[in-house]
Amino acid sequence: MTRQEPPARNDNQPKMTATNHDAIRSRGGATCGNDEFVFWKCDNCGAFAILNEEIETIHTDADDLTQSSLYILGETTVCPSCGSADSYDRARVTDRLAIERSPWAWAL
Numbered sequence: 001m002t003r004q005e006p007p008a009r010n011d012n013q014p015k016m017t018a019t020n021h022d023a024i025r026s027r028g029g030a031t032c033g034n035d036e037f038v039f040w041k042c043d044n045c046g047a048f049a050i051l052n053e054e055i056e057t058i059h060t061d062a063d064d065l066t067q068s069s070l071y072i073l074g075e076t077t078v079c080p081s082c083g084s085a086d087s088y089d090r091a092r093v094t095d096r097l098a099i100e101r102s103p104w105a106w107a108l
Ligand SMILES: [Zn+2]
Pocket: 042, 043, 044, 045, 046, 047, 079, 080, 081, 082, 083, 084, 087
């Protein structure tokens, strides 16, 4: 059975990737060597998260990447900032400035 992440509603947009893998690792993020970290954003409050698309785990705490949860259909992901359930959608390239001003700026 292939796991499947919840679909992005703006799937036609270019991905906003987090490219600082060294910093992600140093903050405790799990990496597998072939990672693609993509920014996702809470539609309700605008908080960012990063999703490792290779292993389908989402990190919602920019300071502690040892915290992660599976981001797959059938699992509920709660935004720690506003408490909304399943409110994440893929961040857009136009979110870059907001990411630079967020606690996730280091991951760009
Ligand atoms: Zn939120």
